[in-house]
Amino acid sequence: MKAFFVVNPTAGKKRALTIWNRLKTLIDIPYEFALTKSPGQATEIAREAVKAGYGKIVAVGGDGTVREVVQALSHSEACLGVIPAGTGNDFIRSVGIPSEPKRALEIIKNGNVRRIDLLRAGDNFFVNVVGAGLDAEVADAVNKSVRFFNGTLTYLVQLMKVLTVYTTRDVTIEIDGKTVKRRAWLVSVGNARYYGGGMMICPDALVDDGFLVVCIVNEISKAELLRFLPCVFSGKHKNHPAYEVLKGKKVKIKFAPPAKVHADGDVIGVTPVEFSVEPGALKVLTWKA
Numbered sequence: 001m002k003a004f005f006v007v008n009p010t011a012g013k014k015r016a017l018t019i020w021n022r023l024k025t026l027i028d029i030p031y032e033f034a035l036t037k038s039p040g041q042a043t044e045i046a047r048e049a050v051k052a053g054y055g056k057i058v059a060v061g062g063d064g065t066v067r068e069v070v071q072a073l074s075h076s077e078a079c080l081g082v083i084p085a086g087t088g089n090d091f092i093r094s095v096g097i098p099s100e101p102k103r104a105l106e107i108i109k110n111g112n113v114r115r116i117d118l119l120r121a122g123d124n125f126f127v128n129v130v131g132a133g134l135d136a137e138v139a140d141a142v143n144k145s146v147r148f149f150n151g152t153l154t155y156l157v158q159l160m161k162v163l164t165v166y167t168t169r170d171v172t173i174e175i176d177g178k179t180v181k182r183r184a185w186l187v188s189v190g191n192a193r194y195y196g197g198g199m200m201i202c203p204d205a206l207v208d209d210g211f212l213v214v215c216i217v218n219e220i221s222k223a224e225l226l227r228f229l230p231c232v233f234s235g236k237h238k239n240h241p242a243y244e245v246l247k248g249k250k251v252k253i254k255f256a257p258p259a260k261v262h263a264d265g266d267v268i269g270v271t272p273v274e275f276s277v278e279p280g281a282l283k284v285l286t287w288k289a
């Protein structure tokens with residue numbers, strides 16, 4: 001099966017290009033590659049590669065590159081490979097791809113094919129976590145901010161800024177026809193466990209169980225929220241009384257007033273929003289069968 005590498009040279013603060021230049025000397029299987037020139041182009045390149053009959057389409061970059069490539073691979077016979085070269089690289093944590101590029105290349109050569117689920121909103125597919133509320137608001141502020149500090153510090157500064165104006169909102173969640181009303185900080189919908197560079201917001205999410213999990217952070221004081229959030233890195237927040245998990249196949253989220261919606265940390269609109277799971281829609285190369 002021939003491989004096609006889709007390289008985002010800007011991923012990982014441009015580290016991806018260095019990683020690729022080193023790695024390509026080690027590839028001893030038939031392959032072609034292309035470097036993206038602009039956002040969104042990875043989808044077009046991957047589509048052409050699928051059409052041309054490549055069986056392994058490899059995203060060299062971070063979660064954004066993976067997401068763009070996945071748009072072209074969903075429900076196709078081609079398999080996704082990943083050479084992690086981004087900043088957060090959350091997807092690989094959930095599917096069992098090593099973070100070291102050379103070890104990830106071994107999977108491209110000899111790995112197993114695993115079918116996983118995707119999240120869907122309209123015509124778009126997502127691999128990790130989507131959601132609405134506080135985290136979307138903070139993600140938006142982080143993406144728009146001039147970064148004087150490293151990633152974690154930028155996040156903390158923007159979180160504190162957002163918390164001066166943002167409060168909990170009423171939310172109606174319709175999950176598989178059942179309606180749940182809450183007052184919440186945020187609602188996350190997970191296909192996989194991680195977002196935001198290692199935050200395990202949905203510890204109960206499994207990429208291949210045919211379900212999405214809906215994680216609600218219900219109303220707590222701002223002081224308590226600031227104690228809660230660091231626990232998300234380890235998954236300990238799971239036992240907090242304000243944290244609630246629902247499971248289903250289709251979810252509609254409606255905040256009042258409307259809240260921003262994010263997909264893997266990029267703001268994609270405002271509520272109301274509807275997500276569904278597409279069971280087994282993507283083939284991924286991993287060590288796990």
Ligand SMILES: Nc1ncnc2c1ncn2[C@@H]1O[C@H](COP(=O)(O)OP(=O)(O)OP(=O)(O)O)[C@@H](O)[C@H]1O
Nearest residue numbers: 011012037038039061062063064065086087088089
């Ligand atoms: N040639 C390019 N020039 C500018 N932007 C690009 C180019 N190719 C792709 N992009 C954009 O780069 C963005 C970031 O890529 P990606 O998410 O893979 O890296 P990252 O942000 O470093 O990693 P992560 O998402 O894992 O934190 C993507 O949203 C993609 O649309």
